[in-house]
Amino acid sequence: MRIFAILTIFCCAFFYVNAQSRSASPNIVLIFLDDLGYGDLGVTGALEYQTPNIDKLAHEGMRFTNFETAQAVCSASRAGLLTGCYPNRIGIAGALRPKDSIGLNASETTIAEMLKQHGYATAAIGKWHLGHLKPFLPLQNGFDEFFGLPYSNDMWPADYLGNPAKPGTPKASFPALPLIRGNEKIAEINTLDDQARLTKMYTDEAVKFIKKNSKNPFFLYLPHSMPHVPIAASAPFKGKSKQGLYGDVIMELDWSVGEIMKTLKQQGLENNTIVIFTSDNGPWLTFGDHAGSSGGFREGKGTIFEGGHRVPCIMKWKGKIAEGVVCNKLASTIDILPTIAAITGSGLPELKIDGVSLVPVLEGKDVSPRKYFSYYYDGNSLKAVRMDDWKLMLPHNSQTYENIKTGNGGKGGETSFSLKVPLALYDLRRDPGERYDVKDLYPEITAALLKQADEVREDLGDNITKVEGKNRRPAGKL
């Protein structure tokens, strides 16, 4: 037993030194789930299934509880994540469609471009959704490799149950869903069985990429297609959870995280790899039991309530980030780029970005990296602004999932934009559920936030008040 203990100490010391020597270029693994709700993990309250691998990640890393996505829909969220900008600054709002001929502007710098210049091998494996035409695909945006779908897995000529779309519906005009390698279509996703293979395919590709690059720094961006509808799980996971198909799908994604972590360990990369896990937006609640859970936050995807915007986030870096820490500081997906820049010394993009480095909180300092998250946009409409934990709802009409007929079994429910949101001040410290308007109690804070809203409008514009915005940069166009 003594010998074993001594050996352990030697080994640890060896790996530590080994990690230190490469610490300026740690590998980055960025796992990005699609429509995963805040409450969908074991560690955030999932009830009828387990996510042991993701929970372990949280236990061994830092879990953020106050983490905002850039915008609560697919394309805009991804644009913010990869560029460190509010999506509206760079002209990507809402979700791109297969008929759109725009995408990420070549003048914007992605995390991949930043790290490539710094000597990293880079890969995007999964859903892209920042422009499906060639000039906008990952290979033209700093990635050495791409394998996956150009956009959401529901943008195919079928409904959410895999049946051919009804003539006259938008879906009926969608082309077959292409699976792409590099810049080329290599196959089509035509059935739910095809969809069920996506998580495993992405995982296998990711494992291969890690193994291939175990001797050089790499950036692996793994934006899964699941649990976006139409959800599907592969045979070993079908029926595995007590929560039906949605639970099965999350359990397979959890398995995928486990495979990534296992590979990193096997390759001796655990000490030299930062793993970041988060989601693009909250759950798409209209799909009932095929949707995730906001964990009690109000509303879901496509709204500026916290149920749409607040996402789980975990960051692990063995030996560098303290284990099992819960960080409640306001932070956002747009902060990931500057955080990686600070850690790797890669240098920030030339054009103005909006993210801030989270390194101080990762080091355990009790500081707030950002005071404002003032850009709760829905498309190009500014619907709320936030300062610290004060969130001011600006008057607007909102999609709502409450008091409507919900869907189930893969069928969507009613869609309703009937919620009339008045000017209201929420104190997210005590009221993360956004139900108790306190603007009358805090008139000065309300006034400060109204002023802030004007500044935001002047900066990036607002469709509701018809303000143009002087610092918008255009999306890339064909």
Add this chain to the structure above:
Amino acid sequence: MRIFAILTIFCCAFFYVNAQSRSASPNIVLIFLDDLGYGDLGVTGALEYQTPNIDKLAHEGMRFTNFETAQAVCSASRAGLLTGCYPNRIGIAGALRPKDSIGLNASETTIAEMLKQHGYATAAIGKWHLGHLKPFLPLQNGFDEFFGLPYSNDMWPADYLGNPAKPGTPKASFPALPLIRGNEKIAEINTLDDQARLTKMYTDEAVKFIKKNSKNPFFLYLPHSMPHVPIAASAPFKGKSKQGLYGDVIMELDWSVGEIMKTLKQQGLENNTIVIFTSDNGPWLTFGDHAGSSGGFREGKGTIFEGGHRVPCIMKWKGKIAEGVVCNKLASTIDILPTIAAITGSGLPELKIDGVSLVPVLEGKDVSPRKYFSYYYDGNSLKAVRMDDWKLMLPHNSQTYENIKTGNGGKGGETSFSLKVPLALYDLRRDPGERYDVKDLYPEITAALLKQADEVREDLGDNITKVEGKNRRPAGKL
């Protein structure tokens, strides 16, 4: 360094054996906070203050995310906790007042009585609230020692700011708030400065009790008076948090937890002590910034929504309960008595109880200890029933904290019972915020729960449908 490692192994082995030899009688420390909301801890999302000691407890133990209090008000909740019964079974519903002449019936068995028969030293330090008259006090309910208040700290002839109560209000008729040792009043709590000393006084008493009993098994029940209004923090904590007085109060309670843990460690009791941390009910939201946060769950104290009923719970037993595990199984404060009985082999009370042992989940087994929590009572009114994660709201009028004028700075807001809750089925798996009625999607589950409601009414009665209930046992009467 080698020698140190070897020494560490020897020491660990020594303590392990030492702990094993006493494992049938581990010490129990039960820390019970008052009106602490689900979201009030760092680990559950508190934003503007830290709770490092409680977070550490969670990191080293098991944290429950689906933990229901017995009833969402002071006295009933405590009755359930200490007897393992639904409070309505034993005649304690709602909150006792200083004029009431009832209390816990002597025929009921408390955790303290159970453990005392098993050779434990027992103490209650803090707020009792199960009858303030002598026959009902802790010393007559299995506790060797009592130090604290007989009921809530707001039951005094003053308002929540410490000003003398207005003539004609219920508070004006309250007697001075007595501080009791054993069965005797030893002082009065007359000012907010007195209130500010409570947390430290309780902590000092608790530390003394642990030290005194370090050589024999003990049960320490530590029901703090804070953060129940009127909230107050002692000088070292005043102004310490960024969230004003409420944050200060929680930080002092967190300090208290730290003192307890430090003492257990110093006394070499860490391996042989189970520490349980929970709260009596959700936050009293009418008090605005003097109330806690439900963390996104709907409503708060005094309602049968999860904001009232769902409480944080952590259980730590070094070497026995796996570290850092999040348990999402349905469990309740009424399960604590049978859990302790199972661990210590103390034998269950003679009269029927409702709790179930949580030992299987503490051992890490993937089992659900309880299928039902069917007794969401408000006073003697049955307002909801639950099976697994399905919660059926029975039609009722509810207190609500939404859309009313909230209080602040120690003043209460409006009180409103204006919420008309219709028959509605919530799926707490995906909808912990209780907003999406799915009864039309699941008619069979709705029917099963309606039947369950009838059985509950037959068992314990229901004021709304005027059913008597055949298994009610009476409270103790003078």
